[in-house]
Amino acid sequence: xNATTAVLLKDLRLxxxxxxxxxxxxxFAAISVLTYSFAxxxxxxxxKPLLPGVLWVTFLFAGIIASGRSFAAEAEQGTLDALxxxxxxxxxxxxxxxxxxxxxLLLIEVAVLVMATxxxxxxxxxxxxxxxxxxxxxxxxxxxxxxxxxxxxxxxREVLIPVLALPLLTPLLIAAVRATGGALDLPTGGEAWLxxxxxxxxxxxxxxxxxxxxxxxx
Amino acid sequence: MSAxxxxxxxxxxxxxxxxxxxxxxxxxxxxxxxxxxxxxxTGAAMLAMLVGAVIVAPREAIEGEVQRIFxxxxxxxxxxxxxxxxxxxxxxxxxxxRNLRFDAVARAAAGVGVLFTALTLATGxxxxxxxWGVWWAWDARLTTTLVLLLIYSGYLLARSLSDRGDVQAARxxxxxxxxxxxxxxxxxLSVHWWRTLHPDPIVTRLPGDMxxxxxxxxxxxxxxxxIMLLALWLMALRSEVEQIxxxxxxxxxxxxxxxxxxSGAG
Numbered sequence: 340x341n342a343t344t345a346v347l348l349k350d351l352r353l354x355x356x357x358x359x360x361x362x363x364x365x366x367f368a369a370i371s372v373l374t375y376s377f378a379x380x381x382x383x384x385x386x387k388p389l390l391p392g393v394l395w396v397t398f399l400f401a402g403i404i405a406s407g408r409s410f411a412a413e414a415e416q417g418t419l420d421a422l423x424x425x426x427x428x429x430x431x432x433x434x435x436x437x438x439x440x441x442x443x444l445l446l447i448e449v450a451v452l453v454m455a456t457x458x459x460x461x462x463x464x465x466x467x468x469x470x471x472x473x474x475x476x477x478x479x480x481x482x483x484x485x486x487x488x489x490x491x492x493x494x495x496r497e498v499l500i501p502v503l504a505l506p507l508l509t510p511l512l513i514a515a516v517r518a519t520g521g522a523l524d525l526p527t528g529g530e531a532w533l534x535x536x537x538x539x540x541x542x543x544x545x546x547x548x549x550x551x552x553x554x555x556x557x
Numbered sequence: 558m559s560a561x562x563x564x565x566x567x568x569x570x571x572x573x574x575x576x577x578x579x580x581x582x583x584x585x586x587x588x589x590x591x592x593x594x595x596x597x598x599t600g601a602a603m604l605a606m607l608v609g610a611v612i613v614a615p616r617e618a619i620e621g622e623v624q625r626i627f628x629x630x631x632x633x634x635x636x637x638x639x640x641x642x643x644x645x646x647x648x649x650x651x652x653x654x655r656n657l658r659f660d661a662v663a664r665a666a667a668g669v670g671v672l673f674t675a676l677t678l679a680t681g682x683x684x685x686x687x688x689w690g691v692w693w694a695w696d697a698r699l700t701t702t703l704v705l706l707l708i709y710s711g712y713l714l715a716r717s718l719s720d721r722g723d724v725q726a727a728r729x730x731x732x733x734x735x736x737x738x739x740x741x742x743x744x745x746l747s748v749h750w751w752r753t754l755h756p757d758p759i760v761t762r763l764p765g766d767m768x769x770x771x772x773x774x775x776x777x778x779x780x781x782x783x784i785m786l787l788a789l790w791l792m793a794l795r796s797e798v799e800q801i802x803x804x805x806x807x808x809x810x811x812x813x814x815x816x817x818x819x820s821g822a823g
Contacts, residue, residue: 482736485732485736486733488729489715489729494718494719495718499711499714499715499718502707502711502714503711503712503715503733505707506704506707506708506711506737507708507736507737507740509700509704509744509747509748510740510743510744510746510747510748513747513748513750513751514747517751528750528751530750532750535743535746535747535750538743539743539747542739542743546736546739547736550732550735550736553652553728553731553732554725554728554729554732556725556728
């Protein structure tokens with residue numbers, strides 16, 4: 340078994356053992372969609388145009404909660420130091436964390452889609468929507484995983500990570516909301532939102548892999 | 558063969574190095590004289606800009622007096638981008654060299670950049686109220702500027718919540734600044750597709766169909782010079798202060814260490 344697989348297996352095991360972390364993000368996402376549902380239902384009868392925004396804001400906040408502490412436990416328990424001297428490439432340390440975060444978030448998001456299908460009475464589990472969701476999730480998780488390396492010496496990091504991440508994710512939010520709107524037959528302005536989303540995702544994944552070694556150095 | 562060409566190579570390299578040094582000498586001289594040059598030059602240029610914008614420049618036919626804010630609005634926006642480019646360059650230099658001096662420069666430039674971004678947004682809102690009828694609209698340029706303000710405020714917040722001499726926090730902030738800077742074109746494209754209301758730039762068109770009268774262009778150039786000098790002066794001041802702060806922290810740590818040593822010995 341080579342070092343890259345070992346690191347990946349370690350992160351998948353952590354995903355299972357520390358499930359309380361991302362399960363609380365899942366609970367948050369469920370409460371958030373429920374709250375949106377009845378708050379917006381009071382305000383307007385036509386909720387469908389609001390749905391893409393509701394979904395993506397929920398995904399982004401749940402994503403930051405679920406991935407914001409990715410490296411916190413590693414740093415506190417000294418695993419990160421061990422990982423950095425291990426013969427695994429830095430990109431594998433980052434990539435394994437990214438994959439485990441991605442799995443947790445896709446599970447949360449599918450659950451949210453099922454809930455929203457019921458609450459908003461709109462069919463949401465289409466192949467097109469799932470594809471947009473996977474692409475957008477990869478885009479934001481790669482950035483939030485990188486930003487979660489913020490050391491434990493920095494005070495109020497729980498507040499800081501969303502403050503840092505959300506402005507950077509502006510293009511992703513716009514493109515993903517518009518592309519989702521397109522999948523739901525809402526007007527999109529006719530721009531190439533899906534390619535823009537793909538470009539942003541490629542950019543954030545590549546940039547994070549290249550810059551991760553600089554923040555992971557001890 | 559190689560033995561014969563090597564001295565010539567070394568000599569030409571020596572000449573090249575000497576040429577570069579000679580070319581850099583005026584830059585170094587100007588940098589050394591920054592505290593004597595920048596204050597009077599900035600003061601004079603600011604005065605000239607005010608006189609130009611309020612008295613000399615003609616009254617704009619459609620927009621009226623409120624258009625005069627343009628002579629400070631446009632240079633402020635460009636100065637903000639200048640500052641953010643300095644943050645980017647200093648962050649790359651920090652990751653490259655590990656010299657914390659570049660962190661001080663990046664922090665200084667980010668602070669000044671946030672100041673000019675806020676100034677751009679404020680002057681834009683003052684202009685927008687009479688012309689558009691609203692202080693704020695979700696237009697592409699306004700949104701990009703606001704997102705820039707948020708990104709670099711976040712940078713300053715992250716940096717101020719950690720110790721000045723914390724190398725790891727400095728590297729983290731540098732990585733964030735690099736990502737933020739490279740993000741700007743994508744933010745720009747996405748919000749542009751989203752919606753646009755802002756007037757197109759009228760200065761950067763080809764000289765043939767220049768839309769700005771010469772007198773207005775001259776005042777704008779004065780404003781540009783004044784604001785750029787102000788930005789440079791503020792950045793120089795701030796990075797000096799940040800570096801003195803780091804040195805102060807080091808000295809205080811050294812004093813604590815020696816006192817602990819002495820009390821341990823006594």
